[in-house]
Amino acid sequence: MELKGKRVLVVGLGRSGLAAALFLRRQGAQVTVSDMRSAKALELEIPMLLEEGIAVEAGGHGLLTFRRQDLLVLSPGVPLDTPEIRQVRAFGQQIVGEVELASRFxxxxxxxxxxxxxxxxxxxxxxxxxxxxxxxxxxxxxxxxxxxxxxxxxxxxxxxxxxxxxxxxxxxxxxxxxxxxxxxxxxxxxxxxxxxxxxxxxxxxxxxxxxxxxxxxxxxxxxxxxxxxxxxxxxxxxxxxxxxxxxxxxxxxxxxxxxxxxxxxxxxxxxxxxxxxxxxxxxxxxxxxxxxxxxxxxxxxxxxxxxxSFQAVEHRLEFVADVRGVAYYNDSKATNVDAAAKAVSSFPAGVHLILGGKDKDSDYRALLPLIRERVRAVYTIGAAAAKIESHLDVLREQAGAIPVVRADTLERAVALASESATPGETVLLAPACSSFDQFRDYEQRGERFKDLVRALPLATAQAPVETSDLEATRQGS
Incomplete structure (x- = not known):
């Protein structure tokens, strides 16, 4: 792919968009970036881009900006069905993603x-x-x-x-x-x-x-x-x-x-x-x-x-701390229902489960069998809280009802779970949702959870998770 002198528009200035813009400029392209966020929201990125000779369009996408390009590079967060993208596709302009761009080099x-x-x-x-x-x-x-x-x-x-x-x-x-x-x-x-x-x-x-x-x-x-x-x-x-x-x-x-x-x-x-x-x-x-x-x-x-010798990746069923005999696990990367189910199934019982965030048109009723079997209480947070509660409402009607508690924020969920959990039980962040309602990404959500846990009274220092008995876990699932 020859890029020198080509007019290239990078749409979306996330992590990959920023990297793509800088790469394209090094290849000699005339680069413009366009992002829906305001100049204020991009105040850290804009000076760096301007210093590299990259033009910046903030606060929306201009149709003329899109039309005046030889190539468009889309960030993963930009859907293909936006009006601007639909129009340039109709005119036959070349559109690739950051992965496709990189694969050529x-x-x-x-x-x-x-x-x-x-x-x-x-x-x-x-x-x-x-x-x-x-x-x-x-x-x-x-x-x-x-x-x-x-x-x-x-x-x-x-x-x-x-x-x-x-x-x-x-x-x-x-x-x-x-x-x-x-x-x-x-x-x-x-x-x-x-x-x-x-x-x-x-x-x-x-x-x-x-x-x-x-x-x-x-x-x-x-x-x-x-x-x-x-x-x-x-x-x-x-x-x-x-x-x-x-x-x-x-x-x-x-x-x-x-x-x-x-x-x-x-x-x-x-x-x-x-x-x-x-x-x-x-x-x-x-x-x-x-x-x-x-x-x-x-x-x-x-x-x-x-x-x-391999240890769990950060934010993926990551042990955080033991607080008064209660184990805290961070699975902030569990951003869909199936991932949350797999996280819950890793524990035999006594789970205090934190669910919620930005809904992705998910069906949380799929979690009901596991919650009945292994969860002591559910704490809902974020924009999806009401939907999750409606899907789990049947839990309140059964004998020995499992509490579904509206916590709204991660801070309150950790506080409520820490008050309710008893020694031998587990507090698990496995949200089944994306993080974009209250956090920048799942990593920021996971870091916040870990900070909250480590601030609890009598929290022990983080230690490596011991090798688990997978056969026992398998029988329990």
Whole structure:
């Protein structure tokens, strides 16, 4: 892609938009950025952009600004159905996303991971395994570091390990990972995509450009991803915690196994008991990482050593502190119902659950069986509080009713939960919602939760989570 002298508009000045604008300018493009936020809201970014010779349009999008460009680069947070984007598409202007832009300049091979849940843990783990094998490795994407910011560090002999969201996949064109991983697909972002079918189609774009020389890793236990195999042109490998698969990773007699070919033997990789991450969903993440990194050529012993020492990623079922015998866990990244369900299922009982935030057209009734079985009380926060309460209203009508308490804010939820929880119980932030009603992002929400917990009287210092008994957790779920 030749960019020198081209007029390029970057739409949306989030983390990836800012990185894209600076990258484009370094490539010699004439860059303008356009954002709906006011100049006041962008007061930190604007001086930096102007200093680099980048023009800034704040407080709205001008149609003429959009029309006067050779190329548009969309940030993931910008929907394709905005009036301005619809108009420039009708005129045939080229539109790409930041991932597509970056893919034209990345060196080396790419391992890309998507799914409704587990993306960040699996991406981080794959990156750690590849790095431990001695291969030059960069990690980024939806995980925090924009893909375009990885281009300079990427190497011809290395791997680019990328977490990719459905928003990012909407705007790819030629992006083609040598290894694609589709962990699971459950309802999420329906407010953006409009339907589950559209969301599924966006997720499956991760393997749309693959060929027979590439690999696709799918979850054999997820009905939706299982059906995706029929639409793949690449070589399909599976992972499963419930059954033996023809080729891929599975669990046999308490050991994670990997089979490279349908007719070949299965090799042991590591015992399930050696996995330090809590919850059966993390067993699935490990299985996916085993398949992906074995396909990338990493020896089983390197995978074993790396997984055994791997700790939970921040904001993903992260142990925060023990306060008077009550354990506090931060799963702020549980931004949809399925992720919240997996978080709750990681604990046998006695959970004080904090739910709420910005609704994504979700159905919270799916949480009812787990709440009845394992939750002592629910505390609702944010814009979705009333909807969540209406979906869980049946809890108040049953014998031994489970309290559903309107807390409104995270501060009050932590205070109420800390007053009610007794030794041996757990306070869990697993919101099942995005954070954008009260926080900048899920990371800020998680940090606030951790600050509140550590400020509680008699809070002990944070310590690493001990290796969990996954078999006991599995029986409890």
């Amino acid at each position: 990345l060196k080396g091979r790419t391992l890309a991971i998507t799914g409704s849940n587990g993306k960040t843990t699996t991406t981080t783990l794959c990156g750690a395994i590849l790095a431990a094998s001695g291969v030059p490795t960069v990690v980024g994407g939806n995980i925090g570091v924009p893909v375009v910011a990885l281009t300079d560090a990427s190497r011809d002999e290395g791997w680019n390990v990328l977490e990719i969201s459905s928003f990012q996949l909407e705007t790819i064109d030629t992006f083609r990972p040598e290894i694609a991983v589709l962990l699971n697909i459950t309802p999420d972002h329906l407010d953006r995509h409009g339907s589950f079918e559209k969301y599924r189609e966006a997720k499956e774009r991760i393997f749309a450009n693959q060929t027979a020389a590439d690999f696709l890793v799918l979850n054999a236990d997820d009905d939706v991803t299982h059906r995706a195999a029929a639409r793949a042109q690449s070589q399909v490998f599976w992972f499963s915690r419930k059954r033996v698969v023809r080729q891929g990773a599975f669990v046999h007699e308490g050991v994670v196994m990997f089979r490279a070919t349908e007719s070949g033997p299965a090799e042991p990789v590591l015992p399930v008991a050696a996995i330090p991450l809590k919850g059966v969903h993390n067993l699935e993440n490990v299985l996916a990482a085993v398949v992906a990194t074995r396909l990338a050529g990493v020896p089983a012993e390197v995978i074993h050593a790396t997984v055994s």
